[in-house]
Amino acid sequence: MGVMRLGHINLRVLDMDAALKHYENVMGMAQTDKDEDGNVYLKCWDEWDKYSVILSQSDTAGMNNIAYKVERDSDLDDLKKRVEDYGISVTDMAAGEMRSCGRGIKFNLPSGHEMRLYAEKEALGKDVGTTNPEPWPDDVKGIKAHWLDHALLMCELDPEKGVNKVAENTAFMRDALDFYLGEQVLVGPDGDIQAATWMFRTSTPHDIAFVGGPKMGLHHCAFFLDEWNDVLKAADIMAKNDVKVDVTPQRHGITRGYTIYFFDPSGNRNETFAGLGYLAQPDMPPVTWTEDQLWRGIFYHTGEEAGAFTTVYT
Ligand SMILES: [Fe+2]
Structure with missing residues (x-):
């Protein structure tokens, strides 16, 4: 199938505490992880993979990279070849280089934005579970963004x-x-x-x-x-x-x-x-x-x- 969907975005933020207040209390996301560099990982209640937003402390706002999930591991090899054949250089990423993800590839779009592809990410499940789920969970804050x-x-x-x-x-x-x-x-x-x-x-x-x-x-x-x-x-x-x-x-x-x-x-x-x-x-x-x-x-x-x-x- 190739690319399935948007997987995550890595945003630069100037003040982590203020950013967390926004993405947790207003957007209704939940913090699911934090790494040794201080990057914070969040997911929405209707998402099953571990995170869709990574917040990174920085002196400037903006986006570090955007990642899409492919359906099969072999898609990474197919798409790497196609991106390279298009004339864009591709860098392999080892499993774990993207936190809680399997191997991946990264490259820059013609515009310069960094795009990443991966096939596997640790899944935590939706907040409502998969057995006889309620239509929405009770304990989500703010606007309760789905994904x-x-x-x-x-x-x-x-x-x-x-x-x-x-x-x-x-x-x-x-x-x-x-x-x-x-x-x-x-x-x-x-x-x-x-x-x-x-x-x-x-x-x-x-x-x-x-x-x-x-x-x-x-x-x-x-x-x-x-x-x-x-x-x-x-x-x-x-x-x-x-x-x-x-x-x-x-x-x-x-x-x-x-x-x-x-x-x-x-x-x-x-x-x-x-x-x-x-x-x-x-x-x-x-x-x-x-x-x-x-x-x-x-x-x-x-x-x-x-x-x-x-x-x-x-
Ligand atoms: Fe839009």
């Missing part, structure tokens, strides 16, 4: 210099890792510059997204909630906890998700993504948004730029 859903990476885009890392990443993910294109934004006088793409391997509208900007970075990582009422309540909980909200509850045109954009205490943007969006399938014709409808695609109700979407990211 880490996707990440949006900012990629260098400068058409005048002929630089478009969005298009390069998109082609690489399609050709080397078999990701499918769900939606794209095309801009420019001829409408042929791929300025943003949303790509999937699961049946959700996106497992990763790329948006063009002046420099590479992390735009946001998103956590799944069931539905619109959960999004409203999540915004209440953020207000109660003085979380800095970037964009209040809204619908995306692109992916159709119900969203809130907000920041962790270090300034890393988080999102809630709720709703099915739609059923993404390999043969689904990709959706295109034109430059004049770009903001309708991002914030459907107003169709206007909101918050610090294009200007602030880590």
